[in-house]
Amino acid sequence: MIRGAAVAAACSVLVAAGSATAASLSDVTAKDTPNDGGRSVTVTWETSADTPADASVRLERVDASGVVTEIAVVPASQAHVVDGSSGQEGPPDRTPVSYQVTLEDASGASLAVVSTDPIMALPQFFHRGRLNVLVMLGVFTGLLFYNIWRANQGTSHFYIRRLAPVDAMDEAIGRATEMGRPVLYVPGIEEVQDIQTIAAMLILERVAEKTANYEVPLTVPTRTPFVLAVADEVVRTGCTAAGRPDAYRPDGIRYISNEQFAYCAGVNGIILRDRPAANFYLGRFFAESLIFAETGFAAGSIQIAGTAEVTQLPFFIAACDYTLIGEEFFAASAYLSRDPSLLSTLRAADWAKVILVLALLTGAVLESLGMSAFRDWFSVAG
Amino acid sequence: MKRAVPWLLTFVAGALMINDFFVPHRTHAAITQELQQWGLIVVAFTYVLGMANVFDLHFKKIRRGSSEALYSIVLVGSMLGMAALGIFHDHQGEHSPFIWLYNTVYDPLSATMFALLAFFITSAAYRAFRARSTEAVLLLSAAILVMLGQVPVGAAIWGPDSFLGGFPGLKDWIMDVPNLAGKRAILMGAALGAISTGIRVILGLERAHLGGGK
Known part of the structure; x- marks a missing residue:
């Protein structure tokens, strides 16, 4: 019985009788495909220099009972085939199979045939x-x-560099309190499993806590209903943490639309109608980042943005009052919490x-x- | 118990997803794929929540007869109309009312929103490029050089065959050296921050989504 990941060698070479050329196959190997989930064997070969350019290789799998299954017909120059790749059913795990590699010319005539020693496909537990x-x-x-x-x-005493945008959050919420206008919090446009959306949710809790303390209405428009559900829970948590569960307003947490620009139009509408005193854009943004930021600027809001999306950072830096850049954005929730x-x-x-x-x-x-x-x-x- | 169980679920799901990167074994992959399928099913159900939220909010506005009631009527009407067309009519063919409305109403509106970017870029650039500080002067200078390197007139003034490769050469150097270095630094910091945030959530140090508390 053959065990292990790599056992192969050409065991027989037949040159087709009457063939016009002496084209041949060499170094034919069949190995368990490394770092995979199993049911996959990689067969490689080399062709001689006189192999016709249009020659092809027919690969067939032969199981222990002698049943032959055609795997692929590929150009001979490809030099390898993975049996069990791209959704194709490969050989069963831990079952010996051998491969027959046939070199054929353009007319389908066999030029050389090589069979490999039996090999077993094995799944790996570590890549x-x-x-x-x-x-x-x-x-x-x-x-x-x-x-x-x-x-x-x-x-241990932890010195943390001052993050001006995070310090400005208090200032922005204070401004909203004085002006009697709401605070807008946009948690990006990605799904909740995106790490930037998760970071945005963590900061939202601190923001909700502060707005609840100051009795400022908080509006959180979301692009996906899943984020809506999480944001709803997070805002409720923030209000409770502030000792003001009554400050929680379910109407403030809104689902707008799953479509990017419909969401964009919805948020712009909120900015222009409600005229929030402070806008927070924290999360993952794409083309809508500048549209939000410029609309907020036109509405006279103080704007704090944060994202790790490198392509959108210049827009936020140009159009917002403060911007959390990359790692600062991920550090913000810890910075706000002051929890050692x-x-x-x-x-x-x-x-x-x-x-x-x-x-x-x-x-x-x-x-x-x-x-x-x-x-x-x-x-x-x- | 109320917080321990959700935290345990977060921990197990998070650990499985991290393992998925390192463990290629078929059985492990099947478990993580199954989990992701569950996630998709949950996401599908949240759309019911989303629709309920939209109806609730806008029906309240309509009932109150506020100044925004008209917008709410249009929104709810459009939503119900599109849903009805999608459910009760053929929505596959190019000439179906559903696709026709999508192509002739939604698409142009969406493109209009996107097109606004051109104007917003101009106004934001005007504010950003005002030379009020040393940093702004540097930004302005770099921007002018990159713009001149990008347009044909820049190459006509100082061509690529000249000293330093002219404006196009200077533009390439700014984009490939200082700009790329800055981008990579931001990406590395962000990657560490993302891993750190992920571990904080998996370990339950951050638990806003679980109802907060220790």
């Missing part, structure tokens, strides 16, 4: 090409746990950045010296 990601994630998670542990011990265990995660992210910068410098030096192994270690298999 080896992603070991580097696991190591880096492990290091970062270790830093996070260490800093959370230190925060829980109460022995949350703040400690920001320190872990800073340490990880130091490691990244050191890795970048090391990579630049080694690459300049012609050594690419360090750089190659960071490449991630698809």
